[in-house]
Amino acid sequence: MMRDSVEMFALFKDVVRSDERIRAMTLEGSRVDPAVTPDAWQDYDLTFLVTDVGSFTRSDEWLARFGDIVLMQKPEAMELFPPDFPTGWFSYLMLFSDGVKIDLTLIPCEDWSEYFASDSLIRVLYDKDGICPSLPEPTDERFWLQKPPSAHVRDCANEFYFACTYAARGLLRDELLFANWTFEQILRIELLRMLEYVAGTRNGFPLNTGKHDKWLPRFLTADEQAGLLATYRLDSVDATWNALRSAMDLFERAMVETCDSLGYDRPDDGSKTSVYIDALEGLQ
Numbered sequence: 001m002m003r004d005s006v007e008m009f010a011l012f013k014d015v016v017r018s019d020e021r022i023r024a025m026t027l028e029g030s031r032v033d034p035a036v037t038p039d040a041w042q043d044y045d046l047t048f049l050v051t052d053v054g055s056f057t058r059s060d061e062w063l064a065r066f067g068d069i070v071l072m073q074k075p076e077a078m079e080l081f082p083p084d085f086p087t088g089w090f091s092y093l094m095l096f097s098d099g100v101k102i103d104l105t106l107i108p109c110e111d112w113s114e115y116f117a118s119d120s121l122i123r124v125l126y127d128k129d130g131i132c133p134s135l136p137e138p139t140d141e142r143f144w145l146q147k148p149p150s151a152h153v154r155d156c157a158n159e160f161y162f163a164c165t166y167a168a169r170g171l172l173r174d175e176l177l178f179a180n181w182t183f184e185q186i187l188r189i190e191l192l193r194m195l196e197y198v199a200g201t202r203n204g205f206p207l208n209t210g211k212h213d214k215w216l217p218r219f220l221t222a223d224e225q226a227g228l229l230a231t232y233r234l235d236s237v238d239a240t241w242n243a244l245r246s247a248m249d250l251f252e253r254a255m256v257e258t259c260d261s262l263g264y265d266r267p268d269d270g271s272k273t274s275v276y277i278d279a280l281e282g283l284q
Contacts, residue, residue, distance in 0.1 A: 002099040003067070005031075008044060009125070015065055016048070016126050021056070023109050024049040025126040032123045032138040035208055043101035047115065047122075049131065053106045057090050068097040086114065144206035145196050150264040153197060157255055160190035161269040167244055168277045171237050180234045183243065188231070191251050195220065195228070198254040201261035224250065248274070 003011075016022045029045035030036040056062065057077075063069060073093040076083040085091060091105040107115050112131050116122060120142050124132045148156075163186040170179030192213050199219035200207045209216045217225050227250040231243040252270040259266045 002040065008100065011066065012044075012046065013126060016128075021051045022048045023051060023128050024112075024124065024132050026132070027123045027125050028119060028121050029103075032121050033140050034138070035140055035210075040099075043103055045103045047105045047107055049109045049112055049115070050106050051109055053088060053090050053108055056106055063092065063094065066094065066096070066102060067100065069094050070097050071095040086111070140208065141206065143211075144208045145200050147200065147205035147262070148197055150262070153194075153255070153258060153262075153264055154267050156190050156193050156197075157251075157267040157269050160187060160194070160251055161248075161273040163187040163190065164244060164248055164273055165276060165280075167240070168280055171241055171244070172280055172283075174237060176234075176237055176240065179237075179240055183231075183234060183240065183247075187244075187247060191228075191231070191247050192216065194251050194254045194258065195224070197258045198261075201258055224254075 012025060016025045026047045026049075027045065028047065030042050031038070031044065036042075050056065060072075063072075072095070074091070075081065075093070076085060076090045083091075085105070088111065089105060089107050091103065094102045094104065096102070109131060116133055116135070120136075121138045121140055122135060123138055124135065163182055167179045167182045167187060170176070170182060195216060196207070196209055196213065199209065199216060203219055207219070209219065217228070220228065227246055230246045231250070233239045234243055248270065255270070256266055258264070
């Protein structure tokens with residue numbers, strides 16, 4: 001059975017109290033985000049402000065206090081994937097046999113100012129020395145979607161439609177992996193961006209569509225939701241052609257509504273791209 005939050009927070013405090021190297025502990029992420037509905041799958045995003053990071057990283061044995069680890073990742077010790085944190089910080093991503101997940105970061109005490117300036121979703125749980133500043137209530141508003149200037153809408157459309165032509169060339173050559181990479185890595189990013197824009201025009205800016213747009217469907221019509229889901233089937237050349245056409249139609253409608261609502265000139269890339277792709281198909 002998965003340990004509940006009461007048990008876990010009691011464990012965290014016991015670890016901090018019993019180790020003089022740990023001077024403060026904070027909680028971050030979804031568990032302090034007022035916009036997130038708690039559920040059983042939330043992880044624990046913790047940070048320990050410590051006197052000596054190296055004394056922890058020399059061995060992983062101390063981590064056994066948190067439970068039976070089935071899988072662990074240490075980003076700062078990896079070579080293939082460069083870490084995001086500043087030098088001297090160290091993190092552990094741990095999965096436990098009962099389903100609990102803990103993301104724990106160790107930060108030198110002297111870096112407290114940089115740490116607290118880096119995120120607005122922080123709650124102090126323990127502070128032995130009073131080094132933690134007084135913080136406002138955690139909020140994710142810094143990540144909310146802002147009203148785009150006209151140049152951003154124009155650039156989004158230009159990037160999207162150029163990517164459509166790359167995907168089309170891949171499909172015409174039966175290079176499905178190339179076409180799908182272009183679809184997912186470029187085209188889809190701009191499609192979701194334009195859907196964010198149209199959602200903002202309907203519901204007001206700033207708008208919270210959630211991490212990786214997980215709440216974006218809430219702000220779309222039923223037809224738009226269905227159209228978006230239709231773009232995720234990419235398991236054959238024919239399926240990707242259908243997804244591409246669906247994406248172009250969905251993007252164009254969202255772009256027109258966004259421009260009209262915000263009083264921006266409509267880019268005309270869509271019609272030109274359709275003509276161009278039709279010409280490519282005619283070469284077969």
